[in-house]
Amino acid sequence: MSDPTTRAHSEVAFPGSTGERELQQRFGTTQRAERFYNCQVIDRLNDEMHRFLSRMEIIFVSTSDSQGECDSSIRCGLPGFVVALDDKTVVYPELRGNGVMASLGNITENPHIGLLLVDFFETTVGLHLNGSAKILENDELLEDPRVTGEIRLKCERTGGRKPERWVRVTIEEAYIHCSKHIPLMKRMPKEIAWGTDDERLKGGDFFGVSRRNNSLKSE
Numbered sequence: 001m002s003d004p005t006t007r008a009h010s011e012v013a014f015p016g017s018t019g020e021r022e023l024q025q026r027f028g029t030t031q032r033a034e035r036f037y038n039c040q041v042i043d044r045l046n047d048e049m050h051r052f053l054s055r056m057e058i059i060f061v062s063t064s065d066s067q068g069e070c071d072s073s074i075r076c077g078l079p080g081f082v083v084a085l086d087d088k089t090v091v092y093p094e095l096r097g098n099g100v101m102a103s104l105g106n107i108t109e110n111p112h113i114g115l116l117l118v119d120f121f122e123t124t125v126g127l128h129l130n131g132s133a134k135i136l137e138n139d140e141l142l143e144d145p146r147v148t149g150e151i152r153l154k155c156e157r158t159g160g161r162k163p164e165r166w167v168r169v170t171i172e173e174a175y176i177h178c179s180k181h182i183p184l185m186k187r188m189p190k191e192i193a194w195g196t197d198d199e200r201l202k203g204g205d206f207f208g209v210s211r212r213n214n215s216l217k218s219e
Contacts, residue, residue, distance in 0.1 A: 015041060041175040044087040049174055052127055053117065054080045059092060062114035063106035063133075071102045081158050082117065085146040088171050090115075090129065091136070091155070093163035104167070107133045113169055116177065120185040126177030129169065136166045 015037040016024075024030040045053065057079055064070045075081075075092055082092045092115075094104065107113065113133040118126040138155075141147060147155055155166070205211060 036175075041173055043173065044171055045084055045090075045174055046087075049127060050084055050087075052119065052125075053082055053084055053090070055122075056080070056082060056117045056119065056127075058118065058120070060116040060118070061103055062116075063103050064110055064112070065106045066109040071106055073103050077158050080154065082115075083151055083154055085144065085151070085168075089146075089168060090171065091141060091166045091168045093155075093158045094135075094165045094167060095158075095161055096164055104135055104165075107135055107167065113167075115169065118177070118182060120182065121187060124179035124182040124184050126179075126182065128173065128175050128177055129171055130173040131169045131171045134168045134170075136168050138163060138165060141166045141168070 016033065020033070021030075024033045057076060059075050059082055061073045061075060062070065063073075075094075077093065082090055084090050111132040111134065113131060115129040116126055117129070118124075141155055142152065156162070
């Protein structure tokens, strides 16, 4: 019997969407796509993916509502802030933000989610994780029997901040994003202007939208 952590995606589910298949036929990439599905797409994390995940500091999050209206966002933390509970399950923290709840709101309507983790600093390789998401309050997550030891410490406090809640993702697809066009970046110290009233330094109105809107209201 083949190792379930390395078996091809095509062995566990029909790979790709209808749109993918139609365009593969139109543009003559069907065989190339089949090779990728069979060689690179699996339905869970393997050992190499676990190790990769434990080093990541950035994830890009894609969600859509029930009408298919999309949103993309980013989450950042210390290495390993995205926690693998097992081969099929990862969780990531939701910290205090602008209160809009765009990603979480979409998840309540449509659980489908796409995560992309990119190693910008060493390998310039990415990892796609597609699956279904569920919002968990802190107590709900900590009741999970898989949350023990070091994982529990991470889940109780990440980067010195207590998460407001968590998103649990059940993995349906896991596959590589090749390094060819991903830039190699260098870590630099970031200075944060604590206590400043300068909106540009705080970053909250970097693009000047609030200033322009307020000036229009005062006219």
